[in-house]
Amino acid sequence: MIQLEQVTKTYPKASRPSLDDVSVSIDKGDFVFFIGPSGSGKSTIIKLLLHEITPNSGKVYVNERDVTTMRSWKIPTFRRSIGCVFQDFRLLPNRTAYENVAFALEVIGKSKGVARRVVPEVLELVGLGGKEHRYPHELSGGEQQRVAVARAFVNRPLILLADEPTGNLDPDTSIEIMRLLDRINRTGTTVVMVTHDSNIVNQMRRRVVEIESGRIVRDQPRGVYG
Amino acid sequence: MRAKYVLSEVVTGLWRNVTMTIAMMITMAVSLTMLGASMLVYKQVDRMQSFFYGKVEVSIFLKTDVTEAQRTSLQSDLKGDPLVQNVIYESRDTAWQRFKTQFKDAPDLVNATKPDSLPESFRVKLKNPEKFQAIYNKYNNRDGISEIVDQRKLLAKIFGIFNSMQNVALIVSIIQGVAALLLVANMIQIAAYSKRREVAVMKLVGASNWFIQAPFVLEAVFAGLVGAVLAFAALFVAKTFFLEGALKSLQTVFPPIPTGDVLLMLPILAGIGAAVNAIAGWITLRFYVRV
Ligand SMILES: Nc1ncnc2c1ncn2[C@@H]1O[C@H](COP(=O)(O)OP(=O)(O)OP(=O)(O)O)[C@@H](O)[C@H]1O
Ligand SMILES: [Mg+2]
Numbered sequence: 001m002i003q004l005e006q007v008t009k010t011y012p013k014a015s016r017p018s019l020d021d022v023s024v025s026i027d028k029g030d031f032v033f034f035i036g037p038s039g040s041g042k043s044t045i046i047k048l049l050l051h052e053i054t055p056n057s058g059k060v061y062v063n064e065r066d067v068t069t070m071r072s073w074k075i076p077t078f079r080r081s082i083g084c085v086f087q088d089f090r091l092l093p094n095r096t097a098y099e100n101v102a103f104a105l106e107v108i109g110k111s112k113g114v115a116r117r118v119v120p121e122v123l124e125l126v127g128l129g130g131k132e133h134r135y136p137h138e139l140s141g142g143e144q145q146r147v148a149v150a151r152a153f154v155n156r157p158l159i160l161l162a163d164e165p166t167g168n169l170d171p172d173t174s175i176e177i178m179r180l181l182d183r184i185n186r187t188g189t190t191v192v193m194v195t196h197d198s199n200i201v202n203q204m205r206r207r208v209v210e211i212e213s214g215r216i217v218r219d220q221p222r223g224v225y226g
Numbered sequence: 227m228r229a230k231y232v233l234s235e236v237v238t239g240l241w242r243n244v245t246m247t248i249a250m251m252i253t254m255a256v257s258l259t260m261l262g263a264s265m266l267v268y269k270q271v272d273r274m275q276s277f278f279y280g281k282v283e284v285s286i287f288l289k290t291d292v293t294e295a296q297r298t299s300l301q302s303d304l305k306g307d308p309l310v311q312n313v314i315y316e317s318r319d320t321a322w323q324r325f326k327t328q329f330k331d332a333p334d335l336v337n338a339t340k341p342d343s344l345p346e347s348f349r350v351k352l353k354n355p356e357k358f359q360a361i362y363n364k365y366n367n368r369d370g371i372s373e374i375v376d377q378r379k380l381l382a383k384i385f386g387i388f389n390s391m392q393n394v395a396l397i398v399s400i401i402q403g404v405a406a407l408l409l410v411a412n413m414i415q416i417a418a419y420s421k422r423r424e425v426a427v428m429k430l431v432g433a434s435n436w437f438i439q440a441p442f443v444l445e446a447v448f449a450g451l452v453g454a455v456l457a458f459a460a461l462f463v464a465k466t467f468f469l470e471g472a473l474k475s476l477q478t479v480f481p482p483i484p485t486g487d488v489l490l491m492l493p494i495l496a497g498i499g500a501a502v503n504a505i506a507g508w509i510t511l512r513f514y515v516r517v
Contacts, residue, residue: 050430079432090430092423103424107433109228155431 002026007058020214036211042194083152083160087167091136098132126150142173162193198225235441253406254453259460260399262491267392282377286348296370314349410506446507450499458492
């Protein structure tokens with residue numbers, strides 16, 4: 001499903017590589033935590049998987065496709081099979097919860113009818129039933145992140161990438177978001193989550209990949225934060 | 227659905243930066259008016275040139291003391307000349323008659339001129355009007371000839387004025403065009419900045435590039451089209467109220483511009499305005515804003 005083969009990435013102007021000969025393979029339906037100190041290269045992996053950046057060497061496969069050689073006009077369609085959640089939610093402030101989720105459908109050409117059918121469903125799934133018409137500033141951080149998860153999931157992507165989705169949330173809210181991601185994972189979606197939250201990692205007991213200075217130092221099937 | 231979305235984005239985009247949009251449209255209008263005017267002058271001068279040059283002749287004026295023999299030998303040489311299409315002899319008397327009718331509105335001038343002060347001449351029409359120099363070289367040293375005059379030279383002066391008018395219009399349109407292009411780039415940068423969150427989300431969820439870029443490009447195209455319509459209106463008003471109104475007396479030298487020519491400017495200017503803005507917009511998005 002996801003495969004990095006000897007990937008090295010050095011940003012322009014950077015003195016040392018942010019990822020150094022990284023190989024990792026993630027199967028369909030897996031749930032993987034990427035952990036490691038700040039600046040170790042976790043977000044860089046997410047960006048590679050989204051084809052926001054390209055590696056200097058090595059191969060990146062996502063959904064059986066070689067991302068490194070993908071033509072730029074194919075990227076949009078490719079991204080429709082990936083959902084993405086970030087620490088800062090990235091919601092549109094002038095749109096309601098419903099509209100934020102529907103926006104993701106509209107801009108890839110889905111009809112309003114489709115949106116009317118699936119958006120309430122997915123908002124219900126993330127536990128926001130009844131709050132569809134609230135604007136982001138009328139929602140708590142946890143609720144905003146639920147909207148973001150709903151938006152990432154509304155297209156039923158094969159993969160959900162989450163870069164510190166609980167980074168701005170208190171421990172209880174974090175656990176709730178975590179349960180939500182777990183539920184999404186149970187629908188068969190591969191989940192890749194970058195986190196600093198030892199609590200969550202220790203509770204979930206899922207596969208843990210630890211990175212340090214751009215190198216994988218640990219890859220454990222039912223790991224803890226360590 | 228997609229078209230509706232794109233259109234509503236265009237409308238909100240134009241409205242959000244309404245002062246910018248207006249500045250854009252005005253600049254575009256001025257630029258296209260100048261371009262249109264220059265094209266009209268160009269066509270007009272072309273038309274006038276082929277009209278007048280078809281009529282112009284070379285005048286060979288004879289000295290007052292020209293002998294009969296000189297005149298007849300010159301006439302037969304001209305008739306047999308391969309460069310010459312036809313030759314008309316104009317005696318002093320006919321020259322005088324022609325002068326009188328030409329200046330019948332200026333009796334003082336006619337009265338002040340003695341009938342025999344006008345020289346006799348040959349009016350020579352060349353097969354190729356450009357070949358004046360060859361004729362001149364051939365006949366200039368002949369006895370009995372006082373002067374050989376190319377009427378084209380006189381016309382060339384008039385057309386020179388038209389040409390420089392056209393050049394001025396063209397230069398102004400280019401300068402304004404550059405200003406318009408910079409405004410397009412600026413307008414798109416502002417639009418892209420004010421929509422950066424939406425653009426980021428669209429990229430994230432996999433909206434196609436054209437879908438992201440179309441509203442921006444269409445805003446620029448719309449501004450270009452409005453500019454073209456304004457420019458067309460300006461040209462039309464200039465033609466009806468200026469050339470055929472206040473400056474009507476000029477029409478003896480400057481024949482009226484056909485309405486068809488002016489009407490043709492609408493699609494031409496609209497096409498140019500839309501295409502130029504679309505390309506400028508797209509380049510801005512592609513290489514500068516990187517939407
Ligand atoms: N655009 C960039 N240009 C240059 N260097 C970059 C760029 N983005 C990241 N880096 C560098 O690459 C390294 C890895 O960055 P990355 O964002 O992947 O870290 P991270 O593991 O996500 O850290 P954090 O936990 O703080 O988010 C860092 O040293 C960072 O300074
Ligand atoms: Mg990071």
